[in-house]
Amino acid sequence: EVQLVESGGGLVQPGGSLRLSCAASGFTFSTYWMHWVRQAPGKGLVWVSRINYDGSSTAYADSVKGRFTISRDNAKNTLYLQMNSLRAEDMAVHYCAGTRGYNDGFDIWGQGTMVTVSS
Amino acid sequence: SYELTQPLSVSVALGQTASITCGGNNIGSKTVHWYQQKPGQAPVLVIYRDVNRPSGIPERFSGSNSGNTATLTISRAQAGDEADYYCQVWDSSTGVFGGGTSLTVL
Numbered sequence: 001e002v003q004l005v006e007s008g009g010g011l012v013q014p015g016g017s018l019r020l021s022c023a024a025s026g027f028t029f030s031t032y033w034m035h036w037v038r039q040a041p042g043k044g045l046v047w048v049s050r051i052n053y054d055g056s057s058t059a060y061a062d063s064v065k066g067r068f069t070i071s072r073d074n075a076k077n078t079l080y081l082q083m084n085s086l087r088a089e090d091m092a093v094h095y096c097a098g099t100r101g102y103n104d105g106f107d108i109w110g111q112g113t114m115v116t117v118s119s
Numbered sequence: 120s121y122e123l124t125q126p127l128s129v130s131v132a133l134g135q136t137a138s139i140t141c142g143g144n145n146i147g148s149k150t151v152h153w154y155q156q157k158p159g160q161a162p163v164l165v166i167y168r169d170v171n172r173p174s175g176i177p178e179r180f181s182g183s184n185s186g187n188t189a190t191l192t193i194s195r196a197q198a199g200d201e202a203d204y205y206c207q208v209w210d211s212s213t214g215v216f217g218g219g220t221s222l223t224v225l
Contacts, residue, residue: 035214045154045162045205047214059212062120095161103209105152105167112161 002026004096009113016086022079022096030074033099036081038092091117121210123217130223131196139220141189141206149208151189157202196224
């Protein structure tokens with residue numbers, strides 16, 4: 001079964017840090033571009049970041065550039081998102097998702113992990 | 120930055136055809152993907168590369184893209200099609216989603 005399972009979400013104070021993980025199984029992880037997409041409560045989907053097959057290329061939304069870092073470990077079939085300097089507006093369900101290549105649709109999604117930023 | 124515009128809501132009678140639009144500047148030159156999201160669930164890809172259906176998506180779902188508008192069409196709408204629908208494109212290595220459309224089946 002194709003599966004993505006996120007973990008690492010939780011409650012953090014403004015200015016704090018969290019590291020999200022996304023464990024992949026049931027498909028060849030190293031052939032997929034991987035992404036983080038988030039959704040604030042009651043709001044729409046927002047793309048956050050992406051990383052290519054081997055981790056040599058990354059991209060970020062302007063809203064997280066300089067604060068978030070995406071990475072992957074193909075030997076462990078795991079995607080990561082290091083989130084620093086967290087703000088109230090970062091509060092959302094964070095999904096990991098996969099695409100077969102550049103310009104493709106997200107055809108694999110995790111169930112999401114909630115990040116709550118509050119004092 | 121590139122923007123995609125969707126209607127907030129669309130209603131359709133049971134068994135009829137629903138059309139959900141996604142507007143963007145010269146969107147016809149881009150590749151559009153569509154997602155369905157039901158409450159409490161992760162999104163599901165229903166149309167990729169403008170017109171293609173992933174395995175398991177009913178033939179009732181179809182897509183088109185031309186000029187400044189892409190359209191998701193749902194034929195013979197069923198109660199189970201009630202959901203939020205999002206269009207999405209790639210613009211300069213950045214993912215862009217529309218604001219989402221809530222589909223109600225009456």
